[in-house]
Amino acid sequence: MWISIISLFPEMFKEIIRYGVINKSIKKKLLNINFFNPRDFTKNKKVDSVIYGGGGGVILKAKPLIRAIYQAKLQMKHHVKIIFLSPQGKQINISCIKKLLSYKNMIFICGRYKGIDERVINNFVDEEISIGDYILSGGELPAMVLIDVLVRNIPGVLNTISSCTTDSFFNDGLLGFPNYTKPKKLKHLKYNDVPKVLVSGNHKKIKEWRLKKSLEITWLKRPDLFKKKILTKKEKFLFNKFKNSYLKK
Known part of the structure; x- marks a missing residue:
């Protein structure tokens, strides 16, 4: 370029x-x-x-x-x-x-x-x-x-293609999912644990968890973006599962 x-x-x-x-x-x-x-x-x-x-x-x-x-x-x-x-x-x-x-x-x-x-x-x-x-x-x-x-979206600039394809907005307008790194626990903090699914090694469940979190975060933080999003059948299922749980709080 x-x-x-x-x-x-x-x-x-x-x-x-x-x-x-x-x-x-x-x-x-x-x-x-x-x-x-x-x-x-x-x-x-x-x-x-x-x-x-x-x-x-x-x-x-x-x-x-x-x-x-x-x-x-x-x-x-x-x-x-x-x-x-x-x-x-x-x-x-x-x-x-x-x-x-x-x-x-x-x-x-x-x-x-x-x-x-x-x-x-x-x-x-x-x-x-x-x-x-x-x-x-x-x-x-x-x-x-x-x-x-x-x-950062030119192929070959970032180390892996997923570095940009998992960013906010790249995935059909959804915000990105939460990320964590070492250590697994941080002492003296209210929210101190890494979600267990992320260290489970089960990539199918990790992928599903990340999609669910992207849907949640977009709905909570940027409802304007969420309204524009056409949900797939799986996305509707994951979002409704979250929404029902959220509204019960």
């Missing part, structure tokens, strides 16, 4: 490419990240201007962004997906991520101030993506989030 980032502050990305799965994917040559600063495509480094029609604030000018886009596209061999990180975009979810994973070349445009000239969006942007209904100072942090989410 090739990702080109258009940003006034490419230095912000230095730390995320030094650590974790992003660093690992770069070392394995599964990911290539390039940076293009719009300031490098102007004579006087001036990249912003006041808004036509009046009002407070400034936006990024079209020409430096367009030049940066063309330069980024020159380095990519195949079809390029251009994404603008914007609070007006579609909120990122697992369905969106799976779709984006089919693209091998992407350009992320990071806005600043009050945004970018609308003509860049209308003429060049394929999709606007948001990470939530709130405003940040720029598109750099959303771009970092999107890169991290994408990279």
